[in-house]
Amino acid sequence: MLQKIYDWIDDRIDITPIWRDIADHEVPEHVNPAHHFSAFVYCFGGLTFFVVVIQILSGMFLTMYYVPDIENAWQSVYYLQTEVAHGQIVRGMHHWGASVVIVMLLLHTLRVFFQGAYKKPRELNWVVGVLIFFVMLGLGFTGYLLPWDNKAYFATQVGLEIAEQVPFIGMQLKTLLAGDATIVGAQTLTRFFAIHVFFLPAALFALLAVHFILIRRQGISGPL
């Protein structure tokens, strides 16, 4: 039955070559922990992606309850945390995932760095990877404000004051992020929400796609 459905689709749009492109790639011996246990360091990248998937899924569920406005943001998070079935776990996954993803990203970066895996011809993929790191830090910074509790509010205020001190464009930068030159308030929250949920994830997906396509084109770096 499944085969028939597959054949019917394949007849019309010829998906076999696409599928074989995705599925067929080799895993060399030196990156396979089944053969050399020390190759577990090659898992860090995959695990980072795994945590990113956890973040996307838990984040999607969080937006079902979260309200990005200063009256209700904290209330909605408190409600989610105390009243909603499994709300505490979903928020916990998103909260801890934000930390774990930074740790895994750091480990992955260090693996690539100390193995010199960024050397020719893989320079561009390293640059894309570091950009992913920056986007991740941006997601951490903007997501920190969203629960609208005291630590979120005051940490963001400090962050915006730092942005303000950048020469020439400081004021514009702060206004762009906060929605106002002096107030950290309703505008700031909606902007951070939009950046956290739409702008940065869009950048992240594009960079991840480039990252993976480059890995597939160049193959994994050889043993040292």
Next chain:
Amino acid sequence: MHKGKGMKFVGDSRISAERKPNIPKDYSEYPGRTEAFWPNFLLKEWLAGAVFLVGFLCLTLAHPSPLEGMADPTDAAYIPLPDWYFLFLYELLKYEFASGDWTLMGILILPGIAFGALLLAPFLDNGPGRRPHQRPVAVGMMLLGLVSVIWLTYTSAAHVDWEGRAEANKPVPTAEVDIDTEHPGYASYENSCLACHGAELEGGAGPSLVGLDLSAEEIADIAVNGIGSMPPDQFQGSDEELEQLVDFIITVNESAE
């Protein structure tokens, strides 16, 4: 790909009528013990992922995510603190050479150099050797950066009283309570409990009595026998008054829900 005359297409589309076989590639001629990603390696990776997920879920279950009280912009006494992965930047700004007149050093130049070098590492370290001992400068700089970040994060975090902060900033549900001073139990509450638990049961020397998860018998027992640091015999009245007092506390709790 087959090209040229004689090609057959599906209808008027550009899809070739000739089907390609859906057969995995053969890796037996590849060097070493190369294996196929799909499905061989993915199944093992799946196991590693499952173990990781179990560990991760244990973490989230053991430590519920923190939530402090609702943001209060007028709270001038609050000491701001960023998330742990920004602590090193926060700590850096406390140094003399990175604050005051030298703020630019702390917010732009030093982090700019560090992150700029990280971004451009392949172009700065462009020799052919990949082994760490073949590129001592790059590896040395990375170790220096790593040690500084860990040291800064550690110094910053060591000065924070994490438990004290969490305790002082606990979220307070903004439950509205109705205090019915006409309630027959109110007089007993006023005499025996109000001094410690507050006029609106909001707490004081004793904890808040709003949001209790106790039965009537348990409340009565605590009023007479005390609990924790609350001494016994706080309530000294008749059984009927005790019953009215308990009913009053429960009524207020119900009004708060």
